Amino acid sequence: MKNLKLILLLLCCFAQFGFQDAPISETEPKPAQIKQLLNEAEMSIDRMLFDQAHNQLHKSLELAKRINHKRYIALSSSILTRMYSVQHEYDKGITQLERAISIQREIEDEAGLNYSYIMYGKLLTAKNENDRALKYLNLAQNYYTETENDDQLGIIALNKAIIFMREDKTRDRAMSELNNAGIYLEESPNKYELSRLHYYLARGHIYQGDFQKAEKAALSSLEIASSGNFTGMTLYIYGILSEIEEKRNNPAEALDYLKKMNEVRDAVFSANKEALATEANARFGVDALKSTVDELTLQTAEQERTLKVNKLTTILSVALITILSLLTLSLYKNNNLRARANELLQKKNSELVLAKENAEKASLAKAQFLTTITHELRTPLYAVTGLTHLLLEESPTESQKEHLNSLKFSGEYLLSLINNILDLNKLEANKVEIANSNFDLEKRMSDVLIALKNSADERNTKLHFDFDKSIPEKLGGDPLKISQILINLIGNSIKFTEDGDIWISVKKTKQVDRKVTLLFEIKDNGEGIGKEKQKAIFDSFTQGSTQINRKFGGTGLGLSIVKNLLSLLGSEIDLESELGEGSKFTFELDFEAPEVELKKVIATAKIDQAKITNEIMEDKRILVVEDNKINQMITRKILEKNKVICDVADNGTIAIEKVQNNNFDLILMDIHMPGISGIEATIEIRKFDEFIPIIALTAVTLDDNLDEFYLNGFNDIIPKPYKTEEFFHKINKYLAARETTV
Known part of the structure; x- marks a missing residue:
């Protein structure tokens, strides 16, 4: 009950004095004063003093609004975006940054706009939108190249390297960008970005398996971060040093760096907690807090009773932190194992892709071989079936x-x-x-x-x-x-x-x-x-x-x-x-x-046969385009037995010339011939005669390429060797259709 009174008393103090910002000086603020506040805010962000940075940004924004200084209003939002980025609140950061960019475009603040572009690139990188991130970084790079700003060019190169470092195939490019960043930032006073540069150099050397170089780069980053009191970077560097020792199979050293990382994290938490207490004192007033302390003094007996509870809470907190530290180490090891497994899977996947490509090449070679050999086998087989048909037509004995x-x-x-x-x-x-x-x-x-x-x-x-x-x-x-x-x-x-x-x-x-x-x-x-x-x-x-x-x-x-x-x-x-x-x-x-x-099929077949017979071929002029002499002779004899006037062309060029100078009722066109092919010859003939029936009489394989024949001007296809019934049926069909149209 007494605890409840204490809480109500504190809430009353907050209600009486809270929610009142520190009074802002009534004197006209100077731009230099706002700029100083923004620089201090950036330093606070580098040191992970977020509450302090938030107060500085809030104050600079109020001062900039009082004198309607739009450039500093936008810059305040950009730097606030940076703080949200460090805190992993990317959507809040994007909202602030879009406000800043809108103002900077309105007042044509090129320097501020391109600073915002770099921030946009960082946010999109954190959200794994790499292509968009590179787009904004390239926009900023064009501007800073023209203005010869080495510091910002170095920061852009560093952020590009972070993107390229995410995939194995672009890590060489990442190391190249890190080297460029090192050249640009060599004499830079921006110690924070120098610390980041060495940190990512260490990360790159880890990917390359050079742990000695990785440790050297990490220690250089740590030295710079310590001198600048960059708490956040110090936290990350201890983490990467622990990772290096883990990969070197030094678990004791890895755990030691992990403990240091936790100590820095605790220090960050404490620093922000103290800042919060200072802010509360400033906002709620000394009198209110004094009154609260007096009330607490009157309840000494209550404190003594709760002391044991607090002590137990402290013990449990220490135990919880220890368990969490061990859990963190365990998760870290598991992540390492998972990363190694992923690398192995990626390697195996690459090998499988290569094997698949080789298999596809072999399959293509097999298909090409079979296409060629099939054509060569069909050509002599055409002679066998054709001569057999001719012999059957010459009244053989029963045996x-x-x-x-x-x-x-x-x-x-x-x-x-x-x-x-x-x-x-x-x-x-x-x-x-x-x-x-x-x-x-x-x-x-x-x-x-x-x-x-x-x-x-x-x-x-x-x-x-x-x-x-x-x-x-x-x-x-x-x-x-x-x-x-x-x-x-x-x-x-x-x-x-x-x-x-x-x-x-x-x-x-x-x-x-x-x-x-x-x-x-x-x-x-x-x-x-x-x-x-x-x-x-x-x-x-x-x-x-x-x-x-x-x-x-x-x-x-x-x-x-x-x-x-x-x-x-x-x-x-x-x-x-x-x-x-x-x-x-x-x-x-x-x-x-x-x-x-x-019965229906038979009846239909009889009707069709009655309509189209071999008699329609009598006295028709048919051009046979064929380079094989035996095939010429067989096709010619089969046609002439049905009273066809037959002419022969040895190749496509002669066929084109004969069609131009003579009147034919139908063309039988081979495909593979010396000189131009049957398809090319048909394309040329169609330029001056759209109506003459052209049938492909070919030994090529007709699997999935029928559309190619029709699109290039053929009316139909008869594969060799053919059945004479099919041969005559297709010829008669197109001769009958030609008579009807003529």
Whole structure:
């Protein structure tokens, strides 16, 4: 109760005398007096005497307002900003600084404005807005360079160094800026900034791992700070000296510097506490305080009773400070460990980025190689398929026709294999698209077996085919991928089976509405595969063993392609095998049985076929632009069999000249040719003829570059080698469209 009376008494004193500022002299203040107060305020901030600095700034602002001295009004706000910055109250600092800048721009105070720019740079640096901070520092640098103010140029260089020191990649630049700051501030009377310079030199040497230089710079900073009584800098310097000793693995010395840092912190607290008491005495008056003391004297008994409590409080405070000191040291060590871990992670991250870049370069080189080799493989394959088509058109015998059909099918498969080798990495990334069309699965599998029969006969191996008759005649799916899977699996069985048998069966396991599930099984009694190798053989370029590779040859790509294709189709392959007893591969696939839709498709196809036939090609003039003589001959013969008037150009330049001097109904344009390319030739032709159909007849890979062809003037693309049905369909379509427009 008596304590409550004491508190009420003190509050009464405050109410009676408080909230009255010290009287300001009624005499007219002089600018020099205001300037002196501002200089003293800056010194107080350097010494972390914030209450004293606040009083000096408050008084200087009042005096400046009395004589309406706008430059000093703004400067008071700028210096107040500096105090808020030291106290980490950055938003308050920015508010004050924006007021100052507004006044300085109004009165065109260039010197004060650029001082504020430096302060703005410091505040933005503290808020990690580095780009904006550099912008303001550069504005100030331009001004002080013109005025040849070395002190301020040194301060700007120092603050730039603080920004650049934050990232590893700019720390060399930070050291360069610190060296510049040292040159500018070499003879400067501004001891505070000199102390900061040596402090950040020590920080830079720590980052470089040179602890001897770091200690030397820190001690130089400490000497300057001590001589100027810069309490704040002294506090930070003891902290960095403790850090240096910690990195040197000297925990005793590190703790000693940490204790000194805490002593300085306590001294700062005490100094501000004394200043606060002095201010209270000045504001509340001696009489009020005397009255309070008298009241306290009358309560000696109460003090004696509370003395024990105060003593206990003191003991607890000391214990708390000790615990906090130990906690601070522990946190400091943890921060060091975290910093080291971050540095290690950054290093590993850099290594990973480099490895990623190297992998991307290797991938690009692989893609370029595959593009080139694919073109080279497609060109002779075009001759194979084209000549096969011509031979089939020349009324072969039944046995010859069977062989030619096998050759045709094998050519199509070889083209598919080339495409899949090229797109193996796309398969693994699920980037290959699935086609969907209606087809006869039994016929497709029969064609596969006919194509592989010669290989089986050479190894005296019999093929047995069992097809479930309950399977619908037409199924919806991707026939090319089904063929590729079966060719790889059956071909693999033939390769490893000699004087044996291979059983191929397809059974319907389930049908729900139009969805049909089929089980495929390929079984042989050949070499077999050991248990330890059964998973590995589905990897790219992998076979059962080195002996198998030497004996049977091959690339080891077949089963890898099968696995990836089945994964793309939503299935997976199962293998059962024993060495010397053969192997059995099984997988399931889902198909659609489009009964009604199939009739619509067939009807539509008949209508389209009725509208466009090969007769439309008769007496049409077609220019074939092709540099390969064999390909020229094949394309020309295929066209002339359909009564086309065909002309040939060996390169793009000749093609342009022929189109200018002749009337053609259509152009078949190769892409890769000596001289100008097919694309360049097409661009030139489109300059004088916008309407003639130009079809790219090319062996290039058409993955994601179709837009390039259309944008450069092509109407369509036929990839080589092609199916004659597609070849004639596209030519007839554009010839019919040309007749309609003409």
